[in-house]
Amino acid sequence: MKSAKTYIEKNKDRFLDELIQLLKIPSISADSAYKKDVLKTAEAVKKQLEKAGCDSVEICETPGYPIVYGEKMIDKKLPTILVYGHYDVQPPDPLDLWDSPPFEPVIKKTKLHPEGAIFARGSCDDKGQMYMHVKALEYMTKTDQLPCNVKFMIEGEEEVGSSSLEWFVTKNKKKLANDVILISDTGMIAKDVPSITTGLRGLSYVEVEVTGPNRDLHSGLYGGAVANPINILCKMIASLHDKNTHITIPGFYDDVEKLSKKEREKMAEAPFNLEDYKKALDIGAVYGEKGYSTNERNSIRPTLDVNGIWGGYTGEGAKTVIASKAYAKISMRLVPNQDWKKITELFKKHFESIAPEGVRVKVKPHHGGQAYVTPIDSLGYKAAEKAYEETFGKTPIPQRSGGSIPIVALFEKELKSKTILMGFGLDSDAIHSPNEHFGIWNYLKGIETIPQFYHFFTELSK
């Protein structure tokens, strides 16, 4: 395969412009007010897949947001790559922390991105990374170099738990049949340290509600005499970790995968600078489970975090009140062998059991998914390794990530194929945060590396 460099150089302004158009549509799957925009984004992705050379593209209806499915089959005897990505994005709030509006993309230079980065919600997660695949396909079809078959499956509900995907995948196993799944929805260690994500954490997401008295009360007349749901909720949450920041839910660690000393030593070889890490986040110290390094804490160890907590009076000034109810949203990141449904049950049982008399507790499970690990000796991994060597001039480092893409474990179970996670984002790209951005260099490097994967995967499959 020829290098895509010249083609990219010639077309890069258009590649950027097309992505910018896509980023302008606020496809926020979590907020039903944006339903039209989510659907509009699906249409836009369909159009671009057609233009890039897919033979057929359809918008597949699901009980939730549609899945855009496209394919280009050139020869049944050749391998088939299934590309997965998502066109929905996270809500952009808090809006006032953005330096420019989240859906009005701007290109700005940063220290890490002297070539410029596109600032917009979804620029990295995942419109920008998904669109690299569309442009890589364009390059291969327009220059007559597509070496194998390709299928695209771009969904619109990833950021809210991919609830329609299991339904779609089990119904369409034949249609989705493939030899390897390729996803760019993760990150890499640094611009000069390419890496391939070999693990993702699972997830169990729950919402809890603590109810005390049947109405909001005067905090002077009743304070001290009744259970305050907010006080109680805070106490209950605080008790979920012990002094070593171990999670206290009985049975929580029962199935946790244990890594050997050798595996942990190997992991520790990945470049990481604790001082830089603290500086980037403006924190004086890191915090976490005793006995594990920062990199272990956010990849091979399970966690429990409150994502939001509310109740009572939060408006201007002061109001003396004991609220009737308090709420929290809690996520548990899980590691291989932990079953998310079992963990959700354990949480529910435990949380209900620690509620003191005087309050009632409700636990509402949201969504979840299993963790994923992939071996580094598979055909797909080797092809990815060679692809990075070609475009970065370096062998990529395998890295387990702390994030979750629940669909990956489901793919392996239902479609029996391995997923290769070729991410081009950086931790500092601020995904899910204000001022999300994606480096132009990373975007173009992705477009350059993806065709190499197609090439080597086809070669190694012979």
Ligand code: BES
């Ligand atoms: N692309 C992310 C996941 C990710 C990012 C994995 C960086 C590894 C490195 C994905 O869009 C995401 O945000 N997933 C959610 C889970 C989902 C069920 C809402 C997550 O990890 O919180």
Ligand code: MN
């Ligand atoms: Mn994503």
Ligand code: MN
């Ligand atoms: Mn995301």
